[in-house]
Amino acid sequence: MTVNPAHRAAELRAELAEHNYRYHVLDDPSIPDADYDALLRELIALEAAHPELQTEDSPTRRVGASGSRDFAEVVHDIPMLSLDNAFDDVDAPDDTGRFAAIADFVRRIENRLDIADPLFSVEPKLDGLAISLRYEHGVFVRGATRGDGSKGEDVTANLRTVKTIPLRLRGSGWPELLEVRGEVYMPRAAFEAYNAKARETGEKVLANPRNGAAGSLRQKDAQESAKRPLAFYAYAVYLPATPEQNLGERHSAALARLREWGFPVAPEVGTARGLAGLIAYYRRIGERRDSLPYDIDGVVYKLDDYAGQREMGFVSRAPRWAIAHKFPAQEKSTVLEDIYINIGRTGAATPTARLVPVHVGGVTVTNATLHNADQIARLDVRIGDTVIVRRAGDVIPEIVRVVPHLRPAGAKPWHMPGTCPVCRSEIVREEGEAVWRCSGGLACAAQLVQAIFHFGSRRAMDIDGLGERYIESLCEFGYVKSVADLYALGIDDFVEMKRRADERDGTTPETVKAGKVATKWAENLVDGIAASRRTSLERFLYSLGIKHVGESTAKALAAWLGDLERIRHMPWPLFTFVPDVGGEVARSIGHFFDQPGNQQVIDALLARGVDVGAPQPPAAKLRDKLTWAELLAAAAIPRLTPVRARQLAALGGADELLQSEIDALVAGGLPDKVAEAFVLWRAEPEHAALLVRCAAALEQLLQVTPQSSAAPARPLDGKTIVLTGTLEAMSRDEAKDRLEALGAKVSGSVSKKTDLVVAGPGAGSKLDKANELGIAIWDEARLLGFLAEQGAS
DNA sequence: CAACCTCGAGTTCA
């Protein structure tokens, strides 16, 4: 008698699914692994012989589909949340202070819902990847990463290989359409085992379980994914068809239901009542943190009652009914091997600690900034010290303190070296400044490299593919002595440069061994450089790297003065007519253009085809400021207050003022002291020359500056807007551009002057501050609506 | 001149 293959396949599938569930979800296997494998092999053989019998939910699908392809985009019907994070205030003297953020969270709920000690669902916060699983008629049909919350990537094939994700739901009563959210993670034991094996076979070792999980899920080849031992815990469930009706009335009950349907839920999940309950849970999990089979970085509290959740609602994308309570940043001790100096673009000499590599919060830290010499003195860090390193809320490692009793005998306090380690120029400190600087300027290789890197950076000339390493080689071998030289480079230059660099390093790339020369990268670079020629005046000014001229000052200069030729020959006091430019910045700009070398570089750039667009007349708004009195007031003449400057201006133009005797000035109403100070000042030839240049430049500006014409009023004129958090439909830059096009000023920090804050998910302190100051807050949807409206009209 | 607001510059690791 022959067995019906279809029947047998269904039987095997049911049996395998049951064993799988017992093994992975209940952790209570009922048959030996070998028997399980035998059943699986039988099914694989059966499906191979009868391809028509293959189904979406077959356990054989866990082996992983092969073939490489890009991940399709998945739009989440219900956006995936981002939670607000709360940290302990470790400096607080008592418990109420230490858990202030959590206490606030509970209080807000109690006040708004008018209840005491609400019930929370409490969960460990796994350090993995949030994903969303979709089930239709009980069958797993699609899995996606969180992505930015509204759009993720389709990783269905890879998720099928995760054994604890049910491919078909158990039991009954599940809705036709079901979406389950949870965390894919790599259990610690699996991580260790994987790495042990990888070390043996010489394969790449995973940095930490989290990276392991992320890397595995994004494997293009699901067969590769199948080899990585991932697991899954569910923590949320939605019915996308009727989102407002979740499963039952309580989150904890919904999770219990998920368990019945075959989803694994972390055994540490439970409920807790009121602030005291939350803190007890936090402590309990914290104590067990190291002995749990997976990495966690905190716990999550969710208001258990769904009706309450709906009432609390959202601030932008973050729910007000849930919060992540993170454990304090992990601290580790290590030994400080050396302190070396980093030279920045402006010559700033930043001491950096080289550490004996240490694992902190999931990554290996080998470097940590010490900011400046003052910081080193404050911490009293010395070479050889054992130091405590922490990766705080953000990513950047910092040295918290030294362990004094572990200091080696004879360790000496550290001092800033007198000369630059790169160019041997003197390292000096400006009066009253915290930073020490290498005085070598562009003659210092480090500063030249940084200057070129800045020039090519995205917000400056935006040269694609020009990385720091290439720049270092270009400078080292003398291909480039200024940014202008970039535009004279050809493919051959880059290839030759690379060859020399490889030679020096003693490395021979595979391509050279094969007797070929790779040139694609060089072609791309040359194209990138060529494409950067067409730029704007503001980008160009920014890319020059003038001290005190960042993006926004460059933009202001371009908008108000409009013409590179005008700007590069303007006497410095005139720059103060541009808003937010004061004496210090104006002098710095003037000083930059006074250097013949800088002028030559600009000439060379223009000669090699850099195009900053057509010159514009100065902004009409400039006109009111274009007076001789204003100019004299800006010129930093000793004792000359604005009032006195007006009196002085009334006495004549540059020629008259250079010739008038003190008597005449005093007769004109100036106090003796002021007149004397002025005469003393103008005795300096360079001051006299400045006066003449200023007068001439003012004359010229007056001729070309248009009368204030009634510019069309824009809807956001005079409004100051701050963007915070992540925007999803457009980049922050794009949002900024569009708002500015409507007349708004987009600024980086919230203050009383802010009119509006646009908050995306992940918004932090800025959002809190906006709430505190009672400033209007929009979410992205509202912004998009507004922009669409404006765009239409 | 003090308080407050902005901008610029520097920073780590995968």
Added chain:
DNA sequence: CTCGAGGTTG
């Protein structure tokens, strides 16, 4: 993101 310093304002 954070610090330090420059600019503006009351």
